[in-house]
Amino acid sequence: MQSLTVPGKLDSLKPIADFVITASAQVGLDKKAAYKLRLAVDEIATNIILYGYEEAGCEGDIIISAVVDDQQLEIVLEDDAILYDPQQTQAIETAELQRPLAERQMGGLGVYLAIQGVDQFRYERAGNRNRNIFNVKRARASRDCI
């Protein structure tokens, strides 16, 4: 397992992205899957930083780790910010996605893109810590051909 600890600040989005890009390359994810995973992790990390830490007036770290097996790449974001379950945020509805931009709400898009971007997304609260877990299957291309 590889891991990296960064401060819960917007400046950390870049090292978090680099970590995901490197892990994706190591397991041979294709360009699209790698982009979508980076996007998913970036969106949730942004929410942790902006809402979990900054808006709550707290400071803390984010630990990002990667676990690889034959089947998948798993990326975990762990933080000790306030309880924040992305799956409990108001789910964006299809009707909202069809609305003209002039009438759009600002919220919800990031969590939508995060959940859509990976094969499985889950959230766990362990003690005082939030764990956001992203799974992407490997060898997607060959599976699609069956």
Add this chain to the structure above:
Amino acid sequence: MSFSATTQINGKTAIISIAGELDAASAPAFRQEIEQAAAANPEHLVLEMSELEYMASAGLRVLIFAKQKMGVNVDVYVVAAQEMVLETLEKTGFDQSVIIADRYDTAVTA
């Protein structure tokens, strides 16, 4: 590659070229360019994206801001967006509210 944005005003058209990576850390710089362009009261807003390698939802929120700030009558063109940026725009339905084009001149005369 870090984010950069440059604005050019040609009469009633504001052209903003954005490049690099647009995430929550760089979105305020993009928003600032939009505000600057809005001050010129353009009729067309052209976002040239050929060098934009990545866009998160923070970038989408700036597009919402642009549309709401400039008014519904301002046409927003997204020009030469890369494949994955385009996919994000389509998945979130933003392609219904902006004009997607490979080139700005052909988009206007088409």
